[in-house]
Amino acid sequence: MRQVAILGVGQTPVREHWEIAIRDLAVAAGRAAMEDAGVERVDAIYVGNMTGGSLNQQRQLGALVADFLGQWGVEAVRMEAACGSAGSTMRQGIMAVASGVCDTVLAIGVEKMTDTGPEETTTALVGAADAEFEAIHGVTFVGLNALVMRRYMHEYGYSHDDFAPFAVNAHANAAHNPQAMFRQPINEKVYRAGRVVADPITLYDASPIGDGAAAVLLVPAERAPEAVRVAGSAVAVDTVAIHDRANPIWLEAAELSAKRAYEQAGVTPEEIDLFELHDAFSIMATLSLEAAGFAERGGGVRLAQQGDILPTGRIPISTLGGLKARGHPVGATGLYQIVEATLQLRGQAGGAQIDGARTAMTQNIGGSGATIATHILQRP
């Protein structure tokens, strides 16, 4: 297998892009990645997307996006793993280059969620859960995460306010990211005053939906010795229904995919300089930190309280705002993470730059921990 490098990155701002069609969002990010790489023709285009068939009445986004990028005749397909769609797309792109089948692969994540009403969006999102054993009871996707958060608080004795550092850090970092949806910093007082979405999850525990696209152009590392390298790439799955897991507050698949990625990269958690994790909800940030080996069980919140997740901390997270403040266009998020990690490793993260970043990790989660894609990137 060949080693893979990220030669180009591109992204659109995460916004309510009512005036831009889903194909145009994908094309904007894809085109930006191609221009960044100086590549005009690719071998394959993989598009990550979760809800396009329902919310945009558009399927077959692989061919559609290839068409509007002027890449007729290439290979293209769409990948879906709920909110983990883009991380899974990155993984397949890496495989295509590693195998030698393709020399240049464009991996794009795109989602357009704000044109429809909250009922359609909520219905589309709960498709990430188990339709016949979870959603059928009327629970929403936020509601499922609320159950997990409540259980975690009960088990480890935390109060809701203990989770404040996650949102405060994410918003502070987003202030330096022009692509972010919410760029205003918040403080603990604001966090505490957040209205309840699904008890105990309040407004500042939940990431916002949004419209956006992010893309990377992948090539064999030997062709791009200066480019950021993919040192580890792994996907692992767990049960979709939370009640089927031995422990509802432990992300088994996150632990597994992180472990595989560490092994491939030959690094330990101590060597990770920043971690773009899946803070769709505060509780998921906590669980991701624990499963990936940065805190002991029940210690994710304490890690945040100690300031270890800040840009100057031991393991900076959500360095450009995370899902919470950059925004969470679900099927694009995993590639926003990769783009942001790449910018950090290139030293192009502006005011959000993590000094001396050399090794970065991303973790993208589909459902409440069902599909987990972990990537480790390194500066050459």
Add this chain to the structure above:
Amino acid sequence: MRQVAILGVGQTPVREHWEIAIRDLAVAAGRAAMEDAGVERVDAIYVGNMTGGSLNQQRQLGALVADFLGQWGVEAVRMEAACGSAGSTMRQGIMAVASGVCDTVLAIGVEKMTDTGPEETTTALVGAADAEFEAIHGVTFVGLNALVMRRYMHEYGYSHDDFAPFAVNAHANAAHNPQAMFRQPINEKVYRAGRVVADPITLYDASPIGDGAAAVLLVPAERAPEAVRVAGSAVAVDTVAIHDRANPIWLEAAELSAKRAYEQAGVTPEEIDLFELHDAFSIMATLSLEAAGFAERGGGVRLAQQGDILPTGRIPISTLGGLKARGHPVGATGLYQIVEATLQLRGQAGGAQIDGARTAMTQNIGGSGATIATHILQRP
């Protein structure tokens, strides 16, 4: 890259499976393929599906199906390219094994379309077309194919009745396939009496929707010297909107993907013993035969009229009923084709067996020719 072999195949009958959940259809086919291969644990599961998010309110089928197959912790994702979803899934599975990333990959195609009303199904299916430049005008997916058929008839001087041999052959062959949806033979008189669905497409030009799943278990060929081999595998895309093509009655991407597959396999059309093509509509069977090099432009219908597509003909097609009579559970179809071609090469096609079949080709089409997956399989 390693060569890839098909060690196991599995399928469910195509029916209106009102009593079986989508996950259970996928599990039945996947389990059958694993048992056929004598494999109990796989490295990755790829699931092809088009409409599950809309018609079954279920996304993230990769993780869900892995869970219900008892394959926790594996890698899994869903692939979608409209009606070309399963062919694209096969392609990604091959890449995963060829690259050396995986040693055993289960590729499953599944679709469950008959629980909802015709309006929901028709809406979901037209997502295969260009939402903003085709579907927005109110045209259905059948309607788009009807426009192509009308244009073809005008250009080459055929009447509707000239297309009869496609449906007659498909139904005759399905009579030998217990998995097929429609097993009754029809004759030309029945074909001619078919009621209009979207002029000039009548009931017998259009494949039926259905519920079903098909699966293959892929391994490196060196591990299975007796198993059917993947000699060629290619996906190519064209514009999604038909009006954007230079020639609306020529499948550019089918020509391209067939050409790539021929080159990989080192064979010519003359060496193909049977061709499982995408006869979603009679016109698509015609265009596929032409693009893949079995007939000159405008000659696909003549080929059928001469009897060349019959089991005893020069290039047998739809040997187990095709989409027309086996049925077309859209996101599963591409893998039904692979399963059927494999059975033919193993000599396990029962009454539908093509004598001496050694090299088989499949072609799966997403949309009206937008995503085309071509595979060439060979008996070792």
